[in-house]
Amino acid sequence: MMQPTAYLPQKYVRSWGLSDTPVRSLAKAVSWRITGTIDTFLISWLITGQVLLASGIALTEVLTKVFLFWFHERIWNKVKWGKQE
Secondary structure (H helix, E strand, C coil), X not given: CCCCCCCCCHHHHHHCCCCCCXXXXXXXXXXXXXXXXXXXXXXXXXXXXXXXXXXXXXXXXXXXXXXXXXXXXXXXXXXXXXXXX
């Protein structure tokens, strides 16, 4: 994924503290996935009225989204637009 700071020279990104560490990026990704899964569970529960079914939908969503994201990243990795040399 292209960072909002991708257009800036790296000396500015580092000196201004605009670059996330890998651990911070991982923490953000995990917290976002948890937020998304809770959202899916709540919407599924509201629509179906069944906690077990909503849980199954949320679990399925977690598994499919992880793989979809991986494929999405692999495809974007082949796109040269926006990459720094």
